[in-house]
Amino acid sequence: MKYAIGSANPAKVKAVEQMIKEPVQPLDVPSGVSPQPLSDEETRLGAVNRAKACVEKGAELGFGLEGGVTDMEGTLYLCNWGALADQDGHLVVASGAKIPLPDEIAAPIRKGSELGEVMTSFTSDKDIRKKAGAIGVLTNGELARDEMFMHIVKLLYGQYKFQK
Numbered sequence: 001m002k003y004a005i006g007s008a009n010p011a012k013v014k015a016v017e018q019m020i021k022e023p024v025q026p027l028d029v030p031s032g033v034s035p036q037p038l039s040d041e042e043t044r045l046g047a048v049n050r051a052k053a054c055v056e057k058g059a060e061l062g063f064g065l066e067g068g069v070t071d072m073e074g075t076l077y078l079c080n081w082g083a084l085a086d087q088d089g090h091l092v093v094a095s096g097a098k099i100p101l102p103d104e105i106a107a108p109i110r111k112g113s114e115l116g117e118v119m120t121s122f123t124s125d126k127d128i129r130k131k132a133g134a135i136g137v138l139t140n141g142e143l144a145r146d147e148m149f150m151h152i153v154k155l156l157y158g159q160y161k162f163q164k
């Protein structure tokens with residue numbers, strides 16, 4: 001197995017495949033963090049754990065992509081992180097776009113709901129996290145979740161090739 005992504009979420013798989021231009025194996029691996037990461041640190045760790053788990057399952061290169069939220073000066077932001085790991089123990093990380101969440105979305109998350117659930121009730125689309133995502137909705141369709149993740153994958157793969 002050459003390339004793997006530690007998720008079956010189509011927005012994540014598509015982001016890696018479009019960048020790598022080769023088949024990428026989706027793997028069901030644990031993120032090792034809470035279902036709704038609540039800080040940059042936790043979101044980043046989820047991405048790293050997913051990338052490393054892919055390598056442990058035999059991938060030459062393993063990608064991990066994680067979505068979360070983070071509090072900055074009292075405002076909750078959507079945050080996104082990615083990691084790329086290889087069999088030599090090399091690891092690169094990158095973060096993606098951050099945008100503030102409106103109060104009607106932030107408030108239920110602060111009370112314990114997951115962003116995916118909140119976005120589903122907000123849009124009446126149970127698969128929104130697999131498609132445009134919160135970022136697609138909140139940017140009026142200008143930036144979909146897969147495109148946002150693709151940017152992170154470019155940051156990961158570019159850094160990896162530069163360092164190797």
Ligand SMILES: O=P(O)(O)OP(=O)(O)OP(=O)(O)OC[C@H]1O[C@@H](n2cnc3c(O)ncnc32)[C@H](O)[C@@H]1O
Binds near residue numbers: 114136
């Ligand atoms: O199948 P996996 O890879 O776990 O993908 P996921 O979308 O369910 O999970 P993430 O770990 O990336 O995101 C953590 C939570 O935040 C939600 N989430 C994150 N970014 C989102 C977005 O852009 N739109 C909708 N939900 C999002 C997601 O549904 C989860 O409830």
